[in-house]
Amino acid sequence: MIMKAAVVEAEKGRSLWQDAFQRLLKNKMAVIGFCYLIVQASLAVLAPWIASFPFEETDLLLGAVAPDSVHYFGTDALGRDMFTRVLHGARISLMVGILATAVSLAIGVLYGSISGYMGGRVDNIMMRLLEILYALPFTFFVIILMVLFGRNIYLLFIALGAIQWLTMARIVRGQVVSLKKMEYVDAARSMGVGHVRIIASHLIPNVLGTVIVYVTLTVPNVILEEAFLSFLGLGVQEPMASWGTLISDGVGAMQTYPWMLIIPCASLMLTLLALNFLGDGLRDALDPQASKD
Amino acid sequence: MTALLQVDELKTYFFTRDGLFKSVDGISLTVKKGKTLALVGESGSGKSVSMLSLLGLIPQPPGRIVGGKAFFHDRDLLHLPDRELQALRGEKIAMIFQDPMTSLNPYLRVSIQLTEGLRAHHNEISKKEARRRAIEALEHVGIPDAKQRIDRYPHEFSGGMRQRVMIAMALISRPELLIADEPTTALDVTIQAQILNLLKNLQKEMNLSIILITHDLGVVAGMADEICVMYAGKIVERGTADDIFYTPSHPYTIGLLGSMPRLDSGKGDLKAIPGLPPDPSRLPKGCPFADRCPKVMRQCRDDHPLPLRKYSSTQEALCYWEKKEGEKT
């Protein structure tokens, strides 16, 4: 006997995502970090309209001036407005961070989940390959790329992403290997659900939590690496600026024009700090068992 | 008959983000020398938490013992300084747990884990002497080739053997009280029989008092002298094994016995208890079993303390409903 049921007043459930979001909201530092990032990102996007000077316009007659009411962050030795340049630097740095992470995410999740799900020999070969790639000195690798193909900002994204995906793939694989043994995956298999559907509907949603946390830690990593490459002179090209090139310039003028170093450094630091707070908060929110309750 | 442990109105609450959990809500019990008291209940009924409270093993916060007394000999366990309680733990009161795999450190040889506790309490015992006693303890719990096996790691023992090691570890300093928390739940039935027999023999030999925490009424029938049935943090019925099994008088006990498939009677339908145990953070007013109880009356949901009905010198139930003589249940 099957009772006739009406589906009218179904109660809304609270998904694990919603739960996690509620927990995240309770974490003050994470919320502050998140808000800061939003503000920083919108400033970066709107930079051309906010900034009162074009970023490449030099004013050799003016030279370097300390911060005042016209040039909020002062100007550099060529008389370029630092406020404008820091905002445009944020554009590049954040874009590198986000795009390179996206590249690493795409390759890493795909590679890791295939390796973990297939298991056996395939997994073995894919993981050994990964280890070989790990062993390559990355700075060297980027330098070779830059030399071969010339300095190109898109190449930079790809190069940085191509390095970051290694760890991402490892993390995803580890997760998939343990998730694959969960009974709900067996249950799906016993019901005759296909491989693609199992990966898409059971495995990926369940690794997503870990992946998101890792992403928030990758973004600052990439930004730092870009800064490092730019510092070495391998990053973006003049007159474009990223936080890395600004810091690099600032170091040269550290003793005479300290604002040229302090301001981009502070911007970079605050952003990294905010990302780390957010990442920490996300980790606690998504995995409540791991944090002390 | 002297009481070894006397617990009075023990209350352990957990203060968490999700609310107040009254895990143990005023339980009283007496453990006599050389006897076995069984705490029976389903998961979440507070049976483990109550015993952990006695040993000061409740994580605080969020847990807090908000009331009660627990006299072991003449000392109140609940108000003992940490140091003294620690000295008592393992020495006079020992505990064994459900899962012998997680309660042994996988990276340490069994010999070290066995002698560790002994030497912590008695630093006058030499290493050699401790080892000798450890081997003796292992032989005592029926581990063959104890001399060789003592230097192995926990994973080299089977589940049943690990539980024997745990028992040896608990009994090595000759405690007076053994708290056994689901000691056979993780074991197979033939191994369970071995372990239960071992516990019974050791009890006779050492005049040991045992508190047996379990959800399995079958295990209790053969082991317990007195049984306390717990539900939602309260002891709802207590009595001797015969009282509980032949003349249960609390509707929950009756329901529990009726919902258990058994080997020794007909294959009649199981009478399941409808519904679910209450959420411990939102306990209803009055009797926590009222929503599932077939005998529920109006006063059961009143906000009054429940009456304790005495049926004999050994049996009592926390319930308004009174079972009449010979009433069919």
Add this chain to the structure above:
Amino acid sequence: MTELMLAARDLKMYFPTYKGVLFRKQDSLIQAVNGVTLDLFKGETLGLVGESGCGKTTLGRTLIRLYSPTDGHIELCGQDITRLDGAALRKHRSNIQMIFQDPYASLDPRMTVFDIIAEPIRACEKVLARKELEKTVADLMETVGLSSRYIRKYPHEFSGGQRQRIAIARAVAIRPKVILCDEPVSALDVSIQAQILNLLKDLQKEFHLSYLFIAHDISVVRYISDRIAVMYLGKIVELANTEDLFGSPQHPYTKALLSAVPLADPRKERVREQILLHGDLPSPAHPPSGCPFHTRCPWKMDVCTRVVPPNFKAGEGHHAACHLLDEKLMTKQ
């Protein structure tokens, strides 16, 4: 004779274990299922009992083809599914479904109840409109005793017993003929366990299901089963109707197993005679020669260490693999 739903013929499932990282060498062979033959008929419940490590779970998973058997045959509703793969296998999966032990692990925590119960329906490609599907799922929920108001909820919002009801609704969703129950109540409390057992019995009547009911709890198996198979170290050592098995167990292992179960009756418990077995289950990677039980058997004979005992008939539909039942051998001695 009633219709044969699921049959195993001399089924073997071995797992190789490997040593080494880059060049893997086979280390040993775990003989989890070692020549099992059994039949499951329409509308009956066949209980499968045994202790942990005896291979009962592996047998279940092999029967539902989560594993590819090493040797032997599996027939499902008259079709040999031993070597089927991919889409061909998927087609037959609609005849057999499974209920798992742990209701916390067998439901995907990120799916709603609706998606969970609809999963097998979607998988067997019965294309239903969303509305229709919702109606079907809601009906299923009511059938297993869950309010359909909870259709949008997530598994973590339910208790263990309710989650097992969700798993049961999922298993009956596509009206399979056979359901494999792998310890479906052992993670539940006694009072909830009885609810689930009764639900399984009701569903069996309503949908004419055949159950293969795997459990280590002998009282539970006795309650729900029509026939019972006792498994030890990858082999079925005794198979009989429930009454016969409990009335006159033949195999020494069955006897020991039954005598070890504590009774919920203090007076009977005080006089219960136990056959205490010594030692532990041997490793399935190196099973003993001859009878697998001879290392622990109180009635061990010489022949037991050498010759694998065949099945001897002990009654109508009752057989056991023990040399003690070999009349010729026993009269000779």
